[in-house]
Amino acid sequence: MRVLVREPIAEAGVELLRSRFDVDVDPDSPLEDVIDRYDAIVIRSATRLTADVIDRAQRLKVIGRAGVGVDNVDVDAATRRGIVVANAPESTIVSAAEQTIGLLVALARNIPQAHAALKEGRWERSRWSGIELAGKTLGVIGFGRIGQQVARRALGLAMNVVAYDPFVGRERFRELGVDQVETVEELLGAADVVTLHSPLTDETHRLIDRDAIAQMRDGARLVNAARGALVDEDALVEAIRSGKLAGAALDVFSAEPYAGPLLELDQVVVTPHLAASTGEAQDRAGVIVAEQVVAALDGGVVTNAVNIPIVDQADLEVLGPFIPLAAQLGRIAVGLAAGPPRRIAVAAYGPLSESDTRLLTAAALNGAFQGRVDQIVNVVNAPVIAAERGIEVVEERNRASRDYTNTIEVRLLSDGEEIAVSGTTIGPEPRLFLGGALGFGIDMEIAPHMVFVRYPDQPGVIGRVGAMFGDGGINIANMAVSRTKEGGEALMVFSIDTAATTELVDALRDMGFDDVRFVELG
Structure with missing residues (x-):
C-alpha cells in the first residue's frame, strides 16, 4: 500500500x-x-x-x-x-492544559501587564500586585480530558478544585481529588476563578452570559482557552468595567482574529489562540x-x-439499518433522563441478536454523547469515552423477539432512575420507529423534535395540549398515546415540526403533568 x-x-x-x-x-x-x-x-x-x-x-x-x-x-x-x-485530538491535551494554567498564573499576578510596563521603562510594583492562587477555588466547567489535566495542575498549585460535567462518573472526580458539583450555578457561586473546557453546542453557546456572571462571586476571574463562543464578550466587558469581575484571561474569541474592546482593558490577559501551538x-x-x-x-x-x-460488508447488511436507530435511541434515553448516565445497557432482540452487535452498542453510546462531551464523538471512540468517564456499558443479546421481529432497547441508569427506550426499523428506507419509552408501549416514527408527557389518564388532556400548541403556532406532526390501565398513568408522545418556544415549554410544564420532557434530535 x-x-x-x-x-x-x-x-x-x-x-x-x-x-x-x-x-x-x-x-x-x-x-x-x-x-x-x-x-x-x-x-x-x-x-x-x-x-x-x-x-x-x-x-x-x-x-x-x-x-x-x-x-x-x-x-x-x-x-x-x-x-x-x-x-489526533489527544495531541493537544497537555499543551491546552498548560496554556490554561499559564493564563491562570498570568491573570493572578498581572504578569503580561507588568512586563509591558517595564519594557516601556515604568517600574510599577504597586500597580501590578496580584493574588496568590494557593487556597483559592478553581471551578472547572467541562471535566473531560483537558479539564482533568487542568485540575491536576491546579491541585499542584495548592488550589481547591470543583468541577461540573454531567457525563463524567463520580469515581473519576474522587480519583483526582476534585469536588463534584451538580449544577453550573453551584460552581459559579463557589469559585474564585472559573475555567471553561466544555464543548460548544446550542446549550453551551454563551454559557457565560450576564445571568451567569451575576451568579459568580464578586471579584472572581474567568479563564477561557476552549471555545470563544462559550462567553458573551459584551457581558464580560461590562462585568470587568463595573468591577463585578476582577479580570479575565482569554486564548479564544467568538470571532478571530479578535479586535474588540476586551483588548482595551488592563484587567484582561489575551493570547491569539495558542493553546495547541x-x-x-x-x-x-x-x-x-x-x-x-x-x-x-x-x-x-x-x-x-x-x-x-x-466494517465488513456482511455485518453492514445486517446491522446497517439499525445503526442510526441505536444512535437515536441513545439520544432519546439521555434526553429523557433526569441526570447524567452512570450505566448504559444496549440490548438486541430477535434475529438481529445473532450478529456481532458491538457496533450497535457503540452507535447508542455515540448518540448518547453527541454534543455532551468535549471532543468529536463517533461509533469507534464512544466506548473509550464511556470508559474514560467511568460509565458502565452492558451489551445484551436475546434471540427471543419482543414486539417486533428485531428490536433494540437502550436502558440508561441515572442517579437511581432507569430510563428504557426501544425501537425498530420499518420499510426499505428504513424508517426509525420508537417502540417503547418510560415503561409504555409506543408505536411512532422518531422525529427531530419530540415531546414526552406523563399524566394521570383522564378525558380532555389531548385536546388541551393540542390547543396549546396550535395557539403557539407549532404544528403537531404525529402523536401516540399509551396507558397502563384505564384511569391509570398515561404517556403522550408527539413530534412537532419546529422546536418549541421557551414560553410554550414553560406553559406545558405549568399544566401540572407528572413529567414533561422535550427531546431534540436534530
Whole structure:
C-alpha cells in the first residue's frame, strides 16, 4: 500500500509509516493529479480535500489529519466513499492544559501587564500586585480530558478544585481529588476563578452570559482557552468595567482574529489562540495520526475516526439499518433522563441478536454523547469515552423477539432512575420507529423534535395540549398515546415540526403533568 504525506509531520510518524508501507513525502505535486495513486494521505491544515479531490481518489481508504480540526476535509464525501477520516485530538491535551494554567498564573499576578510596563521603562510594583492562587477555588466547567489535566495542575498549585460535567462518573472526580458539583450555578457561586473546557453546542453557546456572571462571586476571574463562543464578550466587558469581575484571561474569541474592546482593558490577559501551538503537540499529532493510518490500513480499530468506520460488508447488511436507530435511541434515553448516565445497557432482540452487535452498542453510546462531551464523538471512540468517564456499558443479546421481529432497547441508569427506550426499523428506507419509552408501549416514527408527557389518564388532556400548541403556532406532526390501565398513568408522545418556544415549554410544564420532557434530535 502507498501513503502520501502531503504536509510535514514528526519524523517518528513518517518512519512508522515507512516501516509498513511505501511512503512519498510530496508537498508540491498537483494533488488532483496524484491522489489516485495512494491508499492513504496524511495532511495538516493547509491541504484541502474537497469532494472533487476525494472523487479522484479511487484507492483511498483513510485520510489522516495531523491535528484536531477537520474543516479542510469534506467528511461527508469521504464517508460516502467509505474512506475513514481520522484526526489526533489527544495531541493537544497537555499543551491546552498548560496554556490554561499559564493564563491562570498570568491573570493572578498581572504578569503580561507588568512586563509591558517595564519594557516601556515604568517600574510599577504597586500597580501590578496580584493574588496568590494557593487556597483559592478553581471551578472547572467541562471535566473531560483537558479539564482533568487542568485540575491536576491546579491541585499542584495548592488550589481547591470543583468541577461540573454531567457525563463524567463520580469515581473519576474522587480519583483526582476534585469536588463534584451538580449544577453550573453551584460552581459559579463557589469559585474564585472559573475555567471553561466544555464543548460548544446550542446549550453551551454563551454559557457565560450576564445571568451567569451575576451568579459568580464578586471579584472572581474567568479563564477561557476552549471555545470563544462559550462567553458573551459584551457581558464580560461590562462585568470587568463595573468591577463585578476582577479580570479575565482569554486564548479564544467568538470571532478571530479578535479586535474588540476586551483588548482595551488592563484587567484582561489575551493570547491569539495558542493553546495547541507547541512543537511537542505538533510532533505528537504526527505520530498519533500515523498510528491511526496504520490501524485503518491494517484493518484495526481506528480510535480517532470522525466518521463511520469501514466494517465488513456482511455485518453492514445486517446491522446497517439499525445503526442510526441505536444512535437515536441513545439520544432519546439521555434526553429523557433526569441526570447524567452512570450505566448504559444496549440490548438486541430477535434475529438481529445473532450478529456481532458491538457496533450497535457503540452507535447508542455515540448518540448518547453527541454534543455532551468535549471532543468529536463517533461509533469507534464512544466506548473509550464511556470508559474514560467511568460509565458502565452492558451489551445484551436475546434471540427471543419482543414486539417486533428485531428490536433494540437502550436502558440508561441515572442517579437511581432507569430510563428504557426501544425501537425498530420499518420499510426499505428504513424508517426509525420508537417502540417503547418510560415503561409504555409506543408505536411512532422518531422525529427531530419530540415531546414526552406523563399524566394521570383522564378525558380532555389531548385536546388541551393540542390547543396549546396550535395557539403557539407549532404544528403537531404525529402523536401516540399509551396507558397502563384505564384511569391509570398515561404517556403522550408527539413530534412537532419546529422546536418549541421557551414560553410554550414553560406553559406545558405549568399544566401540572407528572413529567414533561422535550427531546431534540436534530
